[in-house]
Amino acid sequence: MRIPLLDSVPMPPLRIVLVDDHPIVRAGFRQLLEMEPGWEVTDELGSAREVAAWLLTAACDVLVMDLSLPDGDGLVLIRHVLAQKPGMAIVVMSMHDGALYVQDALSAGARGYVTKRAAPDELVDAIRAAGRGERFLGKDVRAQNHEETDEAAGLPELTSREAQVFLLLARGHSVSRVAATIGISNKTAYAHRANIYAKLHLQSDHQLRVLAERRGLVS
The missing domain is CATH 1.10.10.10 (Winged helix-like DNA-binding domain superfamily/Winged helix DNA-binding domain)
Incomplete structure (x- = not known):
C-alpha cells in the first residue's frame, strides 16, 4: 500500500525586534531583514525605557540592539532583558569594536556582536546563528580582537x-x-x-x- 506523503510543516516566522535610537537606522535594517524568507520585524524601539515597557507584554526570538542608548547603558539593559526573559537571543549591533566592549556584551549574555561598519549579510548571519543558540562575531570584531587581544594591554x-x-x-x-x-x-x-x-x-x-x-x- 502506498503511504501518502505528509505536507511539510511550515517553519514559524522568526520574530525580530530592533533597538536603536535612530529611526532611519532602524528603517534600513528592517528593510534588510524582512527580505529574508520567514523573518518579521515585530517592533522597533528607541530607548531603554521603551525596551522596559515592551518586556512587560511582548516577546520575540531575536533582539538586535545598540549599546549606546540615550537613557541607559546597553550592557545593563542586556542583563535586565535576560533577567526577565532568560531564553532571549540578543545580537549587539554597535559602533564600538573594542575588545572589552565585546567581552562585556558576551559576558552579559549577548549571543552575537557585529559593528555598524559590517557588511549587511553579517547581521543576517549573526541573527541566524543567535536564533540557533550559537555565538557569532563579525569579521571586523574578530580582526580587532586579534590585533588587540585586550584593551587591557x-x-x-x-x-x-x-x-x-x-x-x-x-x-x-x-x-x-x-x-x-x-x-x-x-x-x-x-x-x-x-x-x-x-x-x-x-x-x-x-x-x-x-x-x-x-x-x-x-x-
Missing part, C-alpha cells in the same frame, strides 16, 4: 578585571553603573577602584580619565 599594572573597571570609569561611568554593567556588587566595584588608584597613583576619576586619554584608551 595598555594597562599592564592592572588585573584584567581592574582594567575592565578602569575603562568603564574612563568612559564616564559611575561606580554603581560599573557594578551593574559587569555584574558585581557596589562594594566590589569600589574595592577595584581603590586598587586602581593605588597602583596607578591616582586621586580622582578625573585623573583616571586623563591617564586613559594619554595612553590612547579613550578619545
Whole structure:
C-alpha cells in the first residue's frame, strides 16, 4: 500500500525586534531583514525605557540592539532583558569594536556582536546563528580582537578585571553603573577602584580619565 506523503510543516516566522535610537537606522535594517524568507520585524524601539515597557507584554526570538542608548547603558539593559526573559537571543549591533566592549556584551549574555561598519549579510548571519543558540562575531570584531587581544594591554599594572573597571570609569561611568554593567556588587566595584588608584597613583576619576586619554584608551 502506498503511504501518502505528509505536507511539510511550515517553519514559524522568526520574530525580530530592533533597538536603536535612530529611526532611519532602524528603517534600513528592517528593510534588510524582512527580505529574508520567514523573518518579521515585530517592533522597533528607541530607548531603554521603551525596551522596559515592551518586556512587560511582548516577546520575540531575536533582539538586535545598540549599546549606546540615550537613557541607559546597553550592557545593563542586556542583563535586565535576560533577567526577565532568560531564553532571549540578543545580537549587539554597535559602533564600538573594542575588545572589552565585546567581552562585556558576551559576558552579559549577548549571543552575537557585529559593528555598524559590517557588511549587511553579517547581521543576517549573526541573527541566524543567535536564533540557533550559537555565538557569532563579525569579521571586523574578530580582526580587532586579534590585533588587540585586550584593551587591557595598555594597562599592564592592572588585573584584567581592574582594567575592565578602569575603562568603564574612563568612559564616564559611575561606580554603581560599573557594578551593574559587569555584574558585581557596589562594594566590589569600589574595592577595584581603590586598587586602581593605588597602583596607578591616582586621586580622582578625573585623573583616571586623563591617564586613559594619554595612553590612547579613550578619545
